[in-house]
Amino acid sequence: MELKTPLYEIHLKYHGKMVPFAGYLLPIQYEEGIIKEHMAVRTRAGLFDVSHMGEIICKGKDALENLNRLLTNDFTDMEIGQARYSPMCNEHGGTVDDLIVYKKKEEEYFIVVNASNKEKDYQWMLEHKLGEVEFEDISDKIAQIALQGPRSQEILMKLTSDIPEKYYHAVFDGKVAGIPCMVSRTGYTGEDGFELYLENQYAETMWETLMEAGSEYVLIPCGLGARDTLRLEAGMPLYGHEMNDDINPVEIGLGFAVKMQKDDFIGKSHLPNKDSLTRKRVGLRVTGRGIIREQEEVLAEGKKAGFTTSGTHCPYLGYPAAMAILDKEYTAAGTKVTVIVRGREVEAEVVTLPFYRKSK
Template identity: 55%
Template sequence: MDLKTPLYDAHLEAGGKMVSFAGYMLPVQYKDGGVIKEHLAVRNQVGLFDVSHMGEVVYEGKDALANLQYVLTNDFSNLEVGRVRYTLMCNENGGVIDDLLVYKCSDDKYLLVVNAANRAKDVAWMKQHLFGEVAFSDQSDEFVQIALQGPNAKEIIGKLTTEEEIPKKYYSFTENANVGGVTCILSRTGYTGEFGYELYCRPEDGIKLWKLLLETGKEYGIMTCGLGARDTLRLEAGMPLYGHEMNEEITPFETDLSFVVKMKKENFIGKQALVDKGEPKITRIGLQLTDRGIVREGADVYFNEKKIGQTTSGTMCPFINKACAMALVERDAVEIGSPIEVEVRGKKITAEVVAIPFIKK
């Protein structure tokens, strides 16, 4: 049975069209919006998302850092308190178990944010590989997570907290910010390709914070946004999605995420497999249709009549008004500007290889 986030009633009140997603009932869009309108609100003004379905786990103790260094691909030895870092978690074969964010709260305490659909799997994996003096806890049910995304986000937050409490750098956070009387983690992060914040508070404060942000944001054109716009925004920004651009069979190097894999680290799970596999044989590319139509995931990609791979995500990107997709294809088969074909419902339509991200802002 699907769970409800603490903001469920607020979504119904706002006319949210609720759907099942990652074990939760969440709004895919709202009656006064719709995917395109919500997408454009984030690009031009500001949008508000309930992302409370995401998971949060905590490593705490003398060996917390050593555990992260072993179970995750990125290097956290130089991460400063108050900063956030994107990373992957691999299996022994070098495939991706999940992608996640790591928040450094202190030298011996780290908060990790994982994908909702992978929460149980991630927690089991992390527990299986614990060692030394470390306390591990799944605190997912203790947080409401709200994303405030768009160019007007700073003005809204500026009205609700002091300048000192607003994180200044991208991928930084304030752990105990007072936002309109609600104590929360205030983070300069997001999954839209826009300036914005993510706020983490206790479940009992969720409705208050949600309504406060909506009320304060009225003069800035704020809109409630659902899963539909969240997906079109991330794709337009070229951001990979677990289960599409990455999975347990695809290595970070095969999906163009080598920048979060630090091979100079002494060791981490999957490192040896990545060494043994050698140079990747596939890579992730962006493509933009030059024909009419929309490409979804799983469409075959052709170059010079030869099948070179498949699309992993695709949609019409509202801000740039182009149909775009990402694909995993044979490495070095094509380059930026190469004309390709994509098979949609038995018919080949034309496209061009373009740089990721698709949006240039």
Template identity: 60%
Template sequence: MEKKTPLYDRHVTALGKIVPFAGWLLPVQYSGVIAEHMAVRQACGLFDVSHMGELVLRGADALANVNRLMTNDFTGMYAGQARYSPMCYENGGVVDDLIVYKCTDTAYLIVVNAANKDKDAAWVAAHLTGACTMEDRSDSIAQLALQGPRAQAILRPLAGELPEKNYSAVLQGAVDGIPCLISRTGYTGEDGFELYCAPGDAPLLWDKLLSAGADYGLIPCGLGARDTLRLEAAMPLYGHELSPEINPYEAGLGIFVKLDKPDFIGKAALQAARPVSRRRVGLRMTGRGIAREQCPVYGGDRQIGLVTSGTHCPYLGHAVAMALVDAAFQEPGTKVQVDVRGRRVEAEVVKTPFYQRA
């Protein structure tokens, strides 16, 4: 039985097309994926991301546990700072990718993917050591994402304080009187904010934001645009570019693996994993066709990998894909072919992200 977010009635009223996703009933679109995608690139979009999970680690050893669980290093952060990180198994495969916020010296908020929440919570709980406890706060937190070049203009008149730096947060902020954690983060490749509030406050916050953004072109957006936006920005998605079978180096996330810090889960395997034999790459489709997940990729007569995500990008106006391919084919400019429904379509390896805001 799928769950409903606190904003479910708002989605139905706005004629959102509701679909099951990661155990939740969520809108895949309202006005259409292309219209919503373009609104985020050119104006602003509002997303319900209340299905995401939130775990809190507390105790004198909270930092030591975060550093042992994650590949990134969280030492020296200030209160309100956020960092992205993979979390790995002992073999170097990825449990999940997530964002960690430092709340205090003894408390850290971990935001995890909805489909992985229960698995992540069990993994974290099973690997805690010392003076540290974990609380699953997912059911007591709603999350809205305000994304696009006009997000700041919409939010600033409503909020007494906004985070000025990317990957930072006002931990005890407010939006027009509604208590919120206000984070300068997102999953679209645009400037924007993610707002964490009590579930009971989410509908009013949704209404206030849409009202304040009406003159700025703000519209509600669904899962469809969220996926095309993240793909256009070449952001990995768990289950596609990341999985228990794909390590962070293969996924092109080596910058988030800090081998110079003390031991962490998966460190030995990751030390031994380089040089990798395959890499995530960006593909631009130069022939006619749209590559989709699991389409085979060929270099000459030999299959060299698989597409992990692919679509036609509304803003760029052409089809792109991400793929996991033999490392020998990772250089931009390399010509390959993608098997699209039994037909070989020409493609070229290109630098990522495909889209990057000015």
């Protein structure tokens, strides 16, 4: 039986079309529809319920040492209030998950993991912890609301002065409209935006307060559908699509978050360097007719070159696109490929990711 987030009744009030996702009932879209929700985030602002995501506290004298061993990124020089993205690898270099770590204070970190992986991630951390450290899963106590889009800061400024100035930073003991919460300048849409973490009991009030504050900017609620089209336009990988236990983070372009100069971390010895890569994640722009989806065969020069990982019509860009993992020899921008979609050939060409990048 699917769980409900603290905002379930709100979704019904706003006529959300509810579907099962990652063990929860969540809105795939609202009355406006996916395309209008997508365009709202690109041009104004949209509001998302992401309370299904997982939150884990890591604290203790050996907290930093554990993070550096569990994760591919290096957290040694983090400042309090700073966030850092990282894959987490298995012993063979495949990806257990990708996550965000915040430094809450010395010897205490706040970790945000993917909804579908939160139990797996938590158990992985417990099974591999060393020394004086505690991991605590607090997911059931925390609601998360994402306010995303170019007008999101203007909306939030009406309710609080606790706004992080820098991307990937957070104010931990903030208040928005008098409600205690953590305000993080992060998101999964390719736009400027914020993610608010707060106790479940305040979730409905926070949602309605944000909707009211954003009314002059035509703020609308957005569902899972727009979240997916937005992240794909922005070239952002999704666990279970661009990465899994058999795909390593380097070959999907996450080498920036893999610090091979660290003494050691789980999976390090099995990760390739850029020169030894045999395949890479690329963007595909459809030049023929059709929409490419995930797990479809990609051909180049008449032979199999790889497979697609995600695909859709991109509402803001106005054309269909996909991401794919291809043999390295076929990854140069401009390479012509053919994707087999339900037995039919659809022409496409390799393009540099991301498809969309917000203007400064």
